[in-house]
Amino acid sequence: MPDADRQAANFQRVREAHQTELAEDYVELIADLIDSTGEARATDVARRLGVAHPTVVKAIGRLQRDGLVESLPYRSIFLTETGRAMAERCKRRHEIVVGFLRKIGVDEETAERDAEGIEHHVSEMTLAAxxxxxxxKPLG
Known part of the structure; x- marks a missing residue:
């Protein structure tokens, strides 16, 4: 069994990753919507995340309190500078994880789906690897 302090630190890191995962998913999606359509609306976010509109409204409120987005009722959602920086970090991590999975032979659809979970929990050291x-060079 691992050392108790090391094991506790590992579990703490996972809990912290879970806490930021939702915010990261939201800001990454908001950035994608703004970049592709010029705006991000709560209804579009809800549809793409597969959640109810009130769930998005509540999450956007948290993101506003955290300084990641700006939004007014019935208006588009905008990323703050901090939110845009987070979105760019998330997109980079996602692309690296997808690239890694594709390199080891995972098909595109599965790599995209699996990257959604892995990207939130992978360390910078692992990303570099x-x-x-x-x-x-190609494997095999």
Whole structure:
């Protein structure tokens, strides 16, 4: 069994990742919507996340309190500078994880789906290793 302090630290890291996962998903999606359509509306966010409109409204309120988005009732959602920076970090992590999974032979659809969970829990050290593998010669 691992050392108790190390095991506790690992579980703490996972709990912290779970706490930021929702915010990261929202800001990444909001950035994608703004970049592709020029705006992000709560109804579009709800549809793409597969959740109810009131769930999005509540989450947007939390994101506003955290300084990640700006929004007024019945208006588009905008990312703050901090929110945009978070979205860009999330997109980078997602692309690296997808690239790694594709490199080891996972099909595109599965890689995209699996990356949604992995990207929130992977360390910078592991991401760097994934990037090195992606840039290396083909496997096999």
């Amino acid at each position: 994934f990037e090195r593998l992606i840039r290396s």
